[in-house]
Amino acid sequence: MTHRLRVTLLVLPLFVQACARFDAPAEQKQALVVAPDVGGAAFLHSDPRLTVAHRGLRRLEFASEEGYPEFFHERIVTDGHSNYSIEPEGPNGSSVSDWDMFELTQRAREGFLFRYRDFWVRDPQLFATNWSVICQGSDETAGRECWVYRVERLLGGPRAFELSVDAETGLILSVHEFDGEGGQVASMEYENLELQPNLDAVVWHQSSNEEVVLASLESLRAETDVALLEPRLLPDGYAPLEVARVADGRGGSWIKHTYSDGLEPLFFFQGIPGPSRKKLDQRGQLAGASPVDSAVMVFDLGTAIVLQGEIEGFDLMAIGKVPEAELLDFVESSLP
Structure with a gap:
């Protein structure tokens, strides 16, 4: 939905x-x-x-x-x-x-x-x-x-x-x-x-997140029981730039894939359950739980489109300046 x-x-x-x-x-x-x-x-x-x-x-x-x-x-x-x-x-x-x-x-x-x-x-x-x-x-x-x-x-x-x-x-x-x-x-x-302005009273931006760029996802696969996803269908002209693990400042973490056509960024986020959630199946659901229906919201962020929700048990989000249908195909191509 x-x-x-x-x-x-x-x-x-x-x-x-x-x-x-x-x-x-x-x-x-x-x-x-x-x-x-x-x-x-x-x-x-x-x-x-x-x-x-x-x-x-x-x-x-x-x-x-x-x-x-x-x-x-x-x-x-x-x-x-x-x-x-x-x-x-x-x-x-x-x-x-x-x-x-x-x-x-x-x-x-x-x-x-x-x-x-x-x-x-x-x-x-x-x-x-x-x-x-x-x-x-x-x-x-x-x-x-x-x-x-x-x-x-x-x-x-x-x-x-x-x-x-x-x-x-x-x-x-x-x-x-x-x-x-x-x-x-x-x-x-x-x-x-x-x-060259006077900078004495400036309060500089301070990141509230911890982001670590990863060489690959292999090091994380041993840390989680959840399948780690990667989109297989990219919009025309886009290619991977980097993969990172991001702590959101609220006890959660995300795997962030960044793609680009050289100018515009395109993001794919997958939420990773915290250590308190045990006995998860490969789709990130509690073992033995009933399947979860997919529920997705699509909205605008400036001139970009955001797709966010729970899809087949995965907590996912994608953001980019691409048509809504292409963004949905991009996300769906990551599913096992």
Whole structure:
């Protein structure tokens, strides 16, 4: 049984985690300053947010099923050494009706928002296979000279982004995301930018989860009686990036599989029962218990779709910017 919901304020505690540092060689960063050649664009090789100390106020907007956009402001600060802070600014200048709940939720999802929501090339080789990049000239954003790029999907359904990239630092100062029909579904734009800001009063993000990247699942198979699942049917252009074990901060743990098309992440989570649950069968159910019916919720998280529930006795969740039918096939392909 599947239920389709519209959820905009869901708290997902296991996503509150830090982002690994990913530096670009100095000559790659300099190339963007000299000329807008596609190969030298810093965003293709690194995440300049992690290496450029800055503070900025930015406006974010998302399309909604109700027909009017949802928008709000947030302030981002980074120290150039992988520390960061994202704080919602409001309620003025936002369309949020319950600001207190929204602010609480955004703060709880700070790690996820920084690591997965913003435009970031996660695998340059996969990105080169699945996406094209065209420089469209220059413009000015937040009072800064920028190069403008259009990024288009080559495989699967058509999607596109338009970026304004700061010519000096490589920071992406605006992103407009478009669906296959050319409609804008999301945008982010800096309204101001301060380089090398005073950081004395900044409270940096602290992960509340413990995440350990695994070389494989073999080491875990001896620790649990539950069958460990892996999707066998991936959307066009996607490939595995890593497998990790995540403690959610509430005594539970999950196996997290991360896939990507070079740009967009796709996640598959499997809940692992705690040590108090013994005598489980291979489907994670108590031995001798009656079979459990599958119950799945599907809802939106920004421009991504989330599928979450108990499926044939397994506690599963998948998140990605893929069509709902493909996400369901992705999850079902993991079942024994």
